[in-house]
Amino acid sequence: MRGATTSAVLAALVAFSGAPDRRTTEGVGYAYPEDPSHGTHEEVALVGLHGDGLRLDGRYVRVRSTRIEPGAPLAAVGSTPDFRHAPGPEGPERCTLSLEFCDRFDAVNVYWHVDRVARRFWRDRMGIDPDFQADAAVHLAGNGALADPARHLLQFRLGDTYTRNAAREDDIIYHEYAHLVAAQLGFVVDTTSTIPARAVSEGFADYFAATFTDDPGIGEYWKACTPRYECVGPRDDPDVRTLATDPVTWNWRDGQPQQELKYGVCTRFVETDGKCKTIWLNTAAVYVWGMIWGSTLWDVRTELGADVADRLAADAVRRLRPARATLETAAGAVLAADLDRYGGAYRAALERAFAARGILPDRAGSVGVDVGPDPVPVEIHPDPASGFVRVRAEGVRRAEAVDVLGRARALVFEAEGAFLTLDVSSLPVGRWWIRLSGEGGIPVAPARPVVVVR
Numbered sequence: 017m018r019g020a021t022t023s024a025v026l027a028a029l030v031a032f033s034g035a036p037d038r039r040t041t042e043g044v045g046y047a048y049p050e051d052p053s054h055g056t057h058e059e060v061a062l063v064g065l066h067g068d069g070l071r072l073d074g075r076y077v078r079v080r081s082t083r084i085e086p087g088a089p090l091a092a093v094g095s096t097p098d099f100r101h102a103p104g105p106e107g108p109e110r111c112t113l114s115l116e117f118c119d120r121f122d123a124v125n126v127y128w129h130v131d132r133v134a135r136r137f138w139r140d141r142m143g144i145d146p147d148f149q150a151d152a153a154v155h156l157a158g159n160g161a162l163a164d165p166a167r168h169l170l171q172f173r174l175g176d177t178y179t180r181n182a183a184r185e186d187d188i189i190y191h192e193y194a195h196l197v198a199a200q201l202g203f204v205v206d207t208t209s210t211i212p213a214r215a216v217s218e219g220f221a222d223y224f225a226a227t228f229t230d231d232p233g234i235g236e237y238w239k240a241c242t243p244r245y246e247c248v249g250p251r252d253d254p255d256v257r258t259l260a261t262d263p264v265t266w267n268w269r270d271g272q273p274q275q276e277l278k279y280g281v282c283t284r285f286v287e288t289d290g291k292c293k294t295i296w297l298n299t300a301a302v303y304v305w306g307m308i309w310g311s312t313l314w315d316v317r318t319e320l321g322a323d324v325a326d327r328l329a330a331d332a333v334r335r336l337r338p339a340r341a342t343l344e345t346a347a348g349a350v351l352a353a354d355l356d357r358y359g360g361a362y363r364a365a366l367e368r369a370f371a372a373r374g375i376l377p378d379r380a381g382s383v384g385v386d387v388g389p390d391p392v393p394v395e396i397h398p399d400p401a402s403g404f405v406r407v408r409a410e411g412v413r414r415a416e417a418v419d420v421l422g423r424a425r426a427l428v429f430e431a432e433g434a435f436l437t438l439d440v441s442s443l444p445v446g447r448w449w450i451r452l453s454g455e456g457g458i459p460v461a462p463a464r465p466v467v468v469v470r
């Protein structure tokens with residue numbers, strides 16, 4: 017009897033504490049299919065809204081306005097999940113000055129685009145289901161947008177002189193969201209990371225946005241340039257960044273890219289002081305080097321198609337460790353991804369693409385060695401993350417990891433097509449050598465050093 021009472025009390029407590037409501041509701045709203053420069057807003061379905069769907073709070077994202085109600089996802093106006101708010105005229109100062117000009121539309125637009133890229137691109141196309149709910153905010157003052165993977169945070173600012181409202185630009189939303197997904201894949205880059213690591217991170221984010229929109233330009237609407245009248249200057253760029261760049265100029269040059277690389281130029285007449293002003297929106301190394309890496313991936317997509325390029329890019333993100341990320345290791349990670357996923361089928365095309373952009377891939381241990389009268393090409397691909405070393409070489413019958421004294425430690429291998437796979441997961445951290453021998457135990461190549469890290 018006593019037991020039954022306790023159960024009843026517990027059941028009542030559970031009901032009170034509010035077991036999470038797993039129902040989802042489909043709402044309705046307005047969004048720009050692309051951005052305001054590509055036509056008017058349309059009615060869209062808002063899928064995955066939690067519970068009754070009375071707030072912009074769903075499976076992949078919740079969106080709040082920092083001006084309308086900073087602490088909670090945007091609420092539906094009525095008692096149904098109806099978020100059809102037409103966008104008002106643009107002008108960042110309007111919402112900053114008066115709440116009545118802050119468009120609920122902006123939050124709805126961000127919800128629809130984040131949900132769309134999460135489902136259609138990451139989950140359905142790439143097989144990567146984002147395991148987090150992004151926490152997005154609109155109507156912040158200032159320029160640009162921001163992703164903070166540690167808090168799954170996205171921020172979209174209202175813009176000012178040279179940029180418009182980032183919440184209305186599809187590729188900016190996709191770019192920022194790609195940073196959060198990259199973090200889920202283990203590639204966590206923040207402001208303390210090295211400049212090359214941040215550049216690689218920006219290049220990947222631009223690439224994933226561009227491949228989803230099938231358009232190499234980033235921020236075509238977002239970039240604002242007021243009239244120049246009689247002012248003389250270079251022709252305005254149509255976007256803030258692009259991945260369709262000239263490989264001669266936008267070239268890594270083995271770590272020595274042109275100093276003066278810049279993009280996103282705008283010349284305008286400044287009425288307040290009657291002067292002409294020319295500025296470039298992208299001059300920082302993080303972004304211009306990022307454009308080199310993003311353009312390289314775009315070249316790969318042009319050559320091999322989006323299906324192959326998108327998968328190689330995502331696999332490379334998984335393989336990269338932020339602390340070691342450079343354009344060279346990123347290129348090496350793409351080659352390793354090709355080896356893993358496609359058996360190296362695209363190696364020649366990838367090497368051509370990297371060479372055209374002046375990037376020498378760091379294959380982290382892969383090597384071609386000529387031995388004896390018959391050259392034996394050997395490649396070794398340590399992958400400390402998974403605890404395996406993969407060896408590809410003609411005529412190799414046995415591969416073993418040996419210590420500094422030549423004592424074999426890891427002998428277990430399995431043939432997998434042209435590959436031998438060595439399990440090094442039980443080896444202590446430190447320096448080891450991979451010894452390769454052919455028929456009769458005769459060495460076919462000098463032992464290759466590998467470093468086991470964890």
Ligand SMILES: [Zn+2]
Binds near residue numbers: 195221
């Ligand atoms: Zn970014």
